[in-house]
Amino acid sequence: MPNMKKNGFTLTELLASIVILGVLITLATTSIINVINRVNSRNYDALMLKLEAISSSYAAETSSKLFFVQDLIDAQLIDTKDGNIHNPMNQNEILNCYPIEVTYENNSYIPQIFKENIFGEDNLSCNKDGLYNSDINLQITPIKKTATTYDIVINCKEESDLIISSNTGFYQRIEKTTGNEHTINITIKEGMQVTYTATLRLKDENIIKTRTATILN
Numbered sequence: 001m002p003n004m005k006k007n008g009f010t011l012t013e014l015l016a017s018i019v020i021l022g023v024l025i026t027l028a029t030t031s032i033i034n035v036i037n038r039v040n041s042r043n044y045d046a047l048m049l050k051l052e053a054i055s056s057s058y059a060a061e062t063s064s065k066l067f068f069v070q071d072l073i074d075a076q077l078i079d080t081k082d083g084n085i086h087n088p089m090n091q092n093e094i095l096n097c098y099p100i101e102v103t104y105e106n107n108s109y110i111p112q113i114f115k116e117n118i119f120g121e122d123n124l125s126c127n128k129d130g131l132y133n134s135d136i137n138l139q140i141t142p143i144k145k146t147a148t149t150y151d152i153v154i155n156c157k158e159e160s161d162l163i164i165s166s167n168t169g170f171y172q173r174i175e176k177t178t179g180n181e182h183t184i185n186i187t188i189k190e191g192m193q194v195t196y197t198a199t200l201r202l203k204d205e206n207i208i209k210t211r212t213a214t215i216l217n
Contacts, residue, residue, distance in 0.1 A: 043088035048113060051085075051100070054078055055111035059102035065141065065155070068118075068126045070096040097126040104141040106216050140164075140198040140211045145185075150215060152184040154198045163199045170196070188215060 051069060054077050059065060069085055072078050073096065078085070087093040097117040103110050118127050143151045156162050162174040164184060174182060188194055195214045 040088045052111045055100045056109040059109045065102045069098045070126050105213055140213045142213050142215050148187050150186050152196055154182045166194055166196045168194050
């Protein structure tokens with residue numbers, strides 16, 4: 001009998017090829033997704049660093065210590081394509097209403113970005129009242145006046161008892177402060193490092209909140 005050559009694939013071979021192809025596509029897709037996620041994560045970290053740098057400059061120029069990302073946009077300090085800052089990890093999320101708090105330590109402005117939007121009732125605009133009534137309501141800022149003298153400026157935005165202390169024995173209690181700015185004049189010898197702590201106890205809740213500032217003269 002003449003030799004008969006097999007033409008084409010059997011059903012088993014075809015199914016095996018489809019399975020192998022499916023596995024390869026899945027592996028390739030997973031690899032691509034992982035690469036995209038890593039790139040987006042790096043872009044997010046880079047965006048946060050950029051916002052922090054801009055926030056430090058904005059605080060130094062305006063003396064603002066509490067503001068939104070939107071304020072940086074309004075001041076034209078950061079470029080946007082559509083007037084919004086989008087989250088590289090999720091393009092549908094807008095970061096405009098992320099609050100930023102800046103403290104002053106060791107002659108530097110140190111920003112902290114709180115990664116949660118504080119929206120108004122329209123869920124679009126930033127809620128200024130919500131910003132000042134949030135946990136970001138106590139600030140302590142040392143301002144150098146001369147080689148050895150500083151002003152310690154404490155801003156408290158809630159009705160509370162305010163206690164100001166330091167690791168060198170300084171202690172002052174201010175009762176029933178209501179959104180006032182308090183300034184304490186101090187002298188620190190050269191070479192000394194002093195940490196000042198502002199502590200407030202809310203009247204309506206049994207909650208204590210603190211902020212610290214360390215001065216290395």
